[in-house]
Amino acid sequence: MESPVGLRERKKAATRQAVHEATLRLTVEHGFDHVTVEAVADAAGISRRTFSNYFTNKEDALLYGEEQHIRALVQSVRDRPAEESSWTALRAAVAQFAEHMSPPEREWAVRTRLAMRHPSLLARQLANHAALERDLADAVALRTGPSDAPPRPLVMAAAFLASVRIAMRIWIEEDESRGPGAVMDEILDEMGQRFT
Amino acid sequence: MESPVGLRERKKAATRQAVHEATLRLTVEHGFDHVTVEAVADAAGISRRTFSNYFTNKEDALLYGEEQHIRALVQSVRDRPAEESSWTALRAAVAQFAEHMSPPEREWAVRTRLAMRHPSLLARQLANHAALERDLADAVALRTGPSDAPPRPLVMAAAFLASVRIAMRIWIEEDESRGPGAVMDEILDEMGQRFT
DNA sequence: TGCGCAATGGGCAATTTTGCACATTGCGCA
């Protein structure tokens, strides 16, 4: 089940993740502007120079987690069987996605939200989301084939992502009564009326 | 209070310690002969090749902890003020030594003892102890100056180390009613009648 | 008894991390 990646790659991934989490933790604690690269490097157990080998700046390190999730979601959609309808593929992908959303992930989401008070961060986050929307639309367009008119995948991707964001927000804000999958299902049922 | 050692050296020390502890743990669990270098390296999170960069073989890795303690004790004796009598210096050094012996260290000592069932390990341990006795005798001889006849430091070192070993054994075997320092004091009081 | 094989030790090159130097930037305070 696990890919036979070597020790080298596993260590790099672990370090990258550690740097990201250190950045997130320190940012939540002290605010983005009051966190130095050196402090992050210390917290992650690496040198300041090595930080630069992994990320070009603090923002990249902070947004890395979300970008990972984005990449995983897009890839998951691409990996759905070709015979699934686009909306079904999207729902299946996000369901698989939600499986990995346990309490620690919820904690991560909450903290990420807390860290995003900084304007430049919000800007980058918006850009990421726009890119995600574009990539998802591409994946959808590729899936349905050239039969669908150009605007259709864009609309579907936008609707889908809006649903996901709403569901995430609700899941974060309500107590842990339901898992993220249940919330996703409810919102996507509501939105999906027009796509199924 | 802490030395301003660089990140590099701190990481090397941490890795060396991790390898040692992995070796100790696996040896206690499976027996020295049933532990491969590869298993130790995996447990310590390094490659087999890197293991070789730290230790030439499993025995070195297993005995590293004890050898560290030995070196620390000898150095501690050397660092005692020159005006202290030899026996006083030895007692002071071992008292300082015992300060760092908390429950985790006790656990370490117990496990080390468990791991030492292997003949080749016992042989090396004996050799280490002999070397320790020699080094301590040298330190004592250096301290008292050339006034003392040659056999005297040897006797003192031997008596001292015998006391320490007895105290360690008692401390390990009795429940955790007393700290190691108290046991040391009792045994060394008994032995020291002839040296103070 | 001799083969097969896993474990080991170590050479070597590629890759990564570190430490250090230096230029640039942005901000607070004189």
Added chain:
DNA sequence: TGCGCAATGTGCAAAATTGCCCATTGCGCA
């Protein structure tokens, strides 16, 4: 307003780690 200074980004060489290699060793099993 301009200086001082901390933070940052980056080039570079030294050091550390990894992966791959092969020769040697010792042990179990045919």
